[in-house]
Amino acid sequence: MRILRVLFCGCLLLPVWGWALETDPEPVSVREDAFLIQKEIVTWRTDQAGAGQAWTYNCQAVRIHPHWFLTAAHCVYSACRDSYPCTVQITLAEEKLRQTVRINHSPTDRKVFIYEGFFPGQNRISSVDVALIKLDPQTAEYKYEVQREGQWLPVTRSQFNRLLAESPEAKAQLRADNIRLIGAVNLPDARFLPRIVIPRVTEGVISYVPSSNGVFFVKELRHFISPVLQVRRGNSGGGVFTDRGDLVGVVSAMWYGADGNASFQNEDGKTVVTLQNANEHFLFTGFNGSTLNFIRTHVPGVRTIGAENGFIKPTGKEVDFQTLVKHIVRAPLRQ
Numbered sequence: 001m002r003i004l005r006v007l008f009c010g011c012l013l014l015p016v017w018g019w020a021l022e023t024d025p026e027p028v029s030v031r032e033d034a035f036l037i038q039k040e041i042v043t044w045r046t047d048q049a050g051a052g053q054a055w056t057y058n059c060q061a062v063r064i065h066p067h068w069f070l071t072a073a074h075c076v077y078s079a080c081r082d083s084y085p086c087t088v089q090i091t092l093a094e095e096k097l098r099q100t101v102r103i104n105h106s107p108t109d110r111k112v113f114i115y116e117g118f119f120p121g122q123n124r125i126s127s128v129d130v131a132l133i134k135l136d137p138q139t140a141e142y143k144y145e146v147q148r149e150g151q152w153l154p155v156t157r158s159q160f161n162r163l164l165a166e167s168p169e170a171k172a173q174l175r176a177d178n179i180r181l182i183g184a185v186n187l188p189d190a191r192f193l194p195r196i197v198i199p200r201v202t203e204g205v206i207s208y209v210p211s212s213n214g215v216f217f218v219k220e221l222r223h224f225i226s227p228v229l230q231v232r233r234g235n236s237g238g239g240v241f242t243d244r245g246d247l248v249g250v251v252s253a254m255w256y257g258a259d260g261n262a263s264f265q266n267e268d269g270k271t272v273v274t275l276q277n278a279n280e281h282f283l284f285t286g287f288n289g290s291t292l293n294f295i296r297t298h299v300p301g302v303r304t305i306g307a308e309n310g311f312i313k314p315t316g317k318e319v320d321f322q323t324l325v326k327h328i329v330r331a332p333l334r335q
Contacts, residue, residue, distance in 0.1 A: 034245025035199040035206050036176035037063045038238055039090050041133070043076050046085040046104060055079070060201060060238030061090065061133065062247060063177045068299045069133040071237035072250050072285070073118040076131050080105055080112040088112060088133050093173035094204030097163055098152060102141040103133060111136065115294050127222040129252040130291050132298050179239075180303040181295070182248045182311055184224075184286035190217050190312040192224060194242035198251065200235045210243060217286065217312060221275075224249060226282045240284045246305075249284045 043057045059075035069090065080086035085106040092099045105111040113132045144160035145152040155163070164171050192215040199208040215226040224240075240249040262278035275281065287295070287304075295302060305311075 030197055030208065030210060030243045031245040032206075032208070033172070033176075034179075034241060035197075035201075035208060035239075036173050037179055038199050038201050038206070039063060039069065039092065040094075040201050040203075041069070041071060041075070041091075041237065042089045043079045044087055045079045046087045046106075049087070059236045060251070062179065062237075062239040062250070064179050064181070064247070064295075064302055065299050066177045067135045067137070068302075069135065070239075070250065070295065071131050071133060072129045072252055073114045073131040074120060074129055074253055075237040076112050076133070077114060077118065077120060081114060083107045086112065090133070090135070091201070091204075093170040095167055095169040095173070096147050097160060097167045097170040098145040098147070098204070099160065099170070099174065100143045100145075101135065102143075103135060104139070104141070109139070110134075113298055115291060117290065127285060127288060128291065129285050130250055130294065132295065134298075178303075180246045180305060181287055181292070182242070182246050183288075183292050183304050183306045184217055184249075185289045185292065185306060187217050187219065187307055187312060188314045189219050190307075190314045191215070192217060192248070192307070192312055194244065194246075194311060196224075196226070196248060197241045197243050198235065198238065199241065200238060211282075216315075217307070221283070222286075222288060223252075224284050224286050242311075248307075249286045252283070252285045 039061050041059050041061045043059070044055065055078070057075055057079060059071055061069040061071035061075075064070050076086070076088065080088075085104070088103045088105065088111070090101050090103065092101055103111050111134045113134070115128050115130045117128045118130075142157065144155050144157055146155050146160070146163060147153075164174075195211050196215050197208050197210045199206050211226055215224055217224050235251050236253060238251045239247050240251060241247055260277050260279050262275040285291070286307075292304065296304070
């Protein structure tokens, strides 16, 4: 089992892509080994790499199947959308041994699948911000390394496999691929009962942050919202888990104006609500009907369970959105 560090920080809030931080370090029992399915990924335009002009996008992903990784669409959109050829590099294991894999996507050999309803800048980004990455062992490019005297040195595949016997932590990371998704299909306004935990992998070390305050599903927004947790750059595409290791969603992103307010629109394009002080909230993608079907279509047999099966408690009354947000912010319910 790898050593896991709990990271707590009361850092300056910034309106950027998603690394979530908690300011209330209440002790919590967490199934830490569940986070071994989370991986670091880097994405870039393949056709620009040779000229040294390729932008790299550093994100996280969740291995939901031996051959499939779930991430945020905005992590791969710029490099892989339309007919762009792109490369996704995934760190499958990193301890005393490191194994990375490069997956090459092209219009004729698709390996990256972006939810078709996604486009940057939309108001409801976090309800559609999902993408899948396919790992084909026959065409992927693997790299094997061993750490000696503070340096990573290349080894052959056979040497790597022999060394795995001496590194149970790396072996555990390579075998970690099984997860259960919590679906949020047609939920009412409700409190999510388990606390959520947000891990992050950085150079082989997993740090994580548990939320001790209330997490709510807001029907009007179509996603989960929590006070206290802050959105930061670096953990986009990573998983949002229950403390027992079920996958609730993916760390996404949100746009808001200089005044800190975010407007959300209905299907007719009309603004129906404004989330004030949006930078003080953590919003994340839940698996609604369309995104859950998108995942199931590509990854048959992925394990899922509905959030209504003991994971939520409806608010029990119809309240307008602003009243609900005020309730969340002013009186967060503890577990």
